[in-house]
Amino acid sequence: MNIKKYQIETFKKASLCRHFENEVFKRVKSKIINFPVYLSAGQEFIPSSISQLVSMKKIKPLLFGQHRAHSIYLSFGGDIKKLINELLGKKNGCTYGMGGSLSIHSEKINMYGHDGFMGSNATIGVGACFSSKKPTIIFIGDAAVEEDYVLASLSWVAKKNLPILFVVEDNNFAVLTKKEDRRDWSAKDVAKAFKINSFDIKDDPKQIFKTLSKSIFKKPQLINIHTNRLYWHAGAGIDNNKTFDRLNQEIQNIGKKAISIDNQIREKVKKLWSSP
Amino acid sequence: MVKPLRETIKDITFKHLKKNKSQVFGQNLVDVGWVAGTLPKLFEKDGVIELPMADVAGGGIVTGSALVGKRPIYIIRYQGYNWFNCTFIINYACKSKEIWKIPAPMFIRGISSEGSIGPVAGSSHISLFFKMPGIRIFSPMTNNEYKKIYNEFMKKDDVFYISEHRASYSNKKEFKNIVKNNLDLILMPISVTRFSAEKALNSLSKLGFKVGIIHLVNLKPFNLKKEWINAIKTSKHGVLMTDNDYKDGILRTLAHKIIEKTNKKVQVMGLDDKSAGHHMNVDNLPPDMLTIKSKALEIIK
Numbered sequence: 001m002n003i004k005k006y007q008i009e010t011f012k013k014a015s016l017c018r019h020f021e022n023e024v025f026k027r028v029k030s031k032i033i034n035f036p037v038y039l040s041a042g043q044e045f046i047p048s049s050i051s052q053l054v055s056m057k058k059i060k061p062l063l064f065g066q067h068r069a070h071s072i073y074l075s076f077g078g079d080i081k082k083l084i085n086e087l088l089g090k091k092n093g094c095t096y097g098m099g100g101s102l103s104i105h106s107e108k109i110n111m112y113g114h115d116g117f118m119g120s121n122a123t124i125g126v127g128a129c130f131s132s133k134k135p136t137i138i139f140i141g142d143a144a145v146e147e148d149y150v151l152a153s154l155s156w157v158a159k160k161n162l163p164i165l166f167v168v169e170d171n172n173f174a175v176l177t178k179k180e181d182r183r184d185w186s187a188k189d190v191a192k193a194f195k196i197n198s199f200d201i202k203d204d205p206k207q208i209f210k211t212l213s214k215s216i217f218k219k220p221q222l223i224n225i226h227t228n229r230l231y232w233h234a235g236a237g238i239d240n241n242k243t244f245d246r247l248n249q250e251i252q253n254i255g256k257k258a259i260s261i262d263n264q265i266r267e268k269v270k271k272l273w274s275s276p
Numbered sequence: 277m278v279k280p281l282r283e284t285i286k287d288i289t290f291k292h293l294k295k296n297k298s299q300v301f302g303q304n305l306v307d308v309g310w311v312a313g314t315l316p317k318l319f320e321k322d323g324v325i326e327l328p329m330a331d332v333a334g335g336g337i338v339t340g341s342a343l344v345g346k347r348p349i350y351i352i353r354y355q356g357y358n359w360f361n362c363t364f365i366i367n368y369a370c371k372s373k374e375i376w377k378i379p380a381p382m383f384i385r386g387i388s389s390e391g392s393i394g395p396v397a398g399s400s401h402i403s404l405f406f407k408m409p410g411i412r413i414f415s416p417m418t419n420n421e422y423k424k425i426y427n428e429f430m431k432k433d434d435v436f437y438i439s440e441h442r443a444s445y446s447n448k449k450e451f452k453n454i455v456k457n458n459l460d461l462i463l464m465p466i467s468v469t470r471f472s473a474e475k476a477l478n479s480l481s482k483l484g485f486k487v488g489i490i491h492l493v494n495l496k497p498f499n500l501k502k503e504w505i506n507a508i509k510t511s512k513h514g515v516l517m518t519d520n521d522y523k524d525g526i527l528r529t530l531a532h533k534i535i536e537k538t539n540k541k542v543q544v545m546g547l548d549d550k551s552a553g554h555h556m557n558v559d560n561l562p563p564d565m566l567t568i569k570s571k572a573l574e575i576i577k
Contacts, residue, residue, distance in 0.1 A: 095376060105376045115367045120364050123335075123337055124364060125340060131299060
């Protein structure tokens with residue numbers, strides 16, 4: 001696999017997600033969008049890296065995300081116009097205007113919607129994987145992994161040896177409660193106790209590639225990826241201006257080409273939002 | 277020779293697994309009596325899947341299976357466990373068709389029973405499901421009723437909740453409604469109370485009272501047939517409903533629907549508003565033949 005190509009394609013996806021979220025941010029701020037919105041800015045390298053990896057492997061997995069799923073939807077190829085329309089409450093939205101921000105879905109990319117119960121997607125995704133035997137990715141957060149039914153799902157998945165990847169998007173916060181105030185264990189250690197191959201890494205796309213490229217879907221796996229949420233848990237606001245930004249880091253890593261790609265994508269997304 | 281209901285359920289399950297290549301999920305399915313003899317002696321390779329003992333997760337796993345079109349059967353061995361098992365079925369499987377246009381058809385077998393089983397496992401608990409959208413609820417007690425509901429399930433793409441009762445598994449008899457105008461009283465029993473209500477009806481008839489009976493099988497959606505409405509409207513004393521759920525469960529909701537359509541008095545008999553103990557002296561049981569008869573006499577006289 002061409003790692004350079006992977007890096008650029010992953011960057012394009014992440015940039016798309018970031019500029020999409022920035023446009024949503026503006027519209028939430030100005031109350032054009034007037035319901036709870038869960039922005040994934042800062043965390044976009046997780047779905048963009050994994051989607052690029054499975055796309056290079058020509059695998060089309062079942063996808064089960066949670067509330068913060070715009071970047072999953074966009075990274076895996078969900079129709080951007082339909083997501084815009086969804087957020088504007090239109091019937092031609094990706095979830096027919098019913099899904100808002102939290103419950104988006106796309107049949108085209110095998111992405112199932114979320115009901116709002118933290119971690120419900122873990123149990124449901126496990127059932128879907130078990131009955132279909134299709135490769136499946138379940139995205140949860142560092143809070144959802146504490147749900148008892150998520151732990152039970154990990155245990156059962158290991159027993160049934162399913163082709164499944166649990167991705168823990170670990171931004172350290174349950175709303176604003178830090179992980180250190182909630183538990184003294186790591187998702188990696190718990191998964192390992194269930195005899196699941198598990199990893200604990202940063203949201204560096206190269207690290208994600210290196211960790212998963214040879215083993216994905218061969219056995220049940222859990223990858224806990226440390227990341228940073230740039231905006232509020234819900235709505236448009238900033239908790240901390242000094243939060244590390246992976247996108248800026250990648251622009252520095254890739255150089256001029258990244259700046260040019262980023263500018264083009266920003267303009268493209270702006271245009272799409274101005275004429276949904 | 278007529279089979280008992282348990283054999284019919286077993287035959288349907290066998291066909292569902294072998295012909296439709298489906299799956300049956302539940303806890304403690306194999307051995308231990310094979311779910312009171314209602315499950316064919318098959319294993320995981322045949323599609324009989326032992327879920328983890330984590331009840332909440334179990335309902336989610338079955339929901340996932342339904343989402344990918346497997347049409348699973350989900351066995352909940354005691355309806356009291358609905359409290360754990362219902363979460364993702366009610367909040368995902370039942371809503372999926374409406375929100376995402378992706379149906380999650382599943383056939384839930386919730387088994388109720390009473391008698392020295394304590395404060396959690398006993399009685400019906402379908403009212404938990406009843407209030408929420410996207411589910412169809414039935415309570416068959418006979419072979420023909422069960423077959424009809426299964427056939428309907430295979431034609432639809434909805435979540436079906438089948439409220440079974442252990443006491444019905446040996447039943448070979450079919451029930452017949454008695455619906456006429458100008459009756460003294462009409463009994464409308466649900467689930468296991470249908471057996472007691474039939475006996476009460478016979479006893480009341482022998483005493484010379486004109487009593488009708490409408491066996492309630494389709495609970496949600498709950499539709500009153502025109503002839504039922506006419507019979508209730510012309511009855512002297514209205515309706516007495518019976519069930520093995522608490523009185524404040526679905527009984528009062530259904531009673532209110534009947535009142536809205538007929539403007540007649542509807543009284544209910546179900547479990548009392550108290551917890552069941554394990555000893556028979558402190559149990560909380562559904563109305564039996566004698567209590568139904570006595571309540572009917574109290575109403576008529």
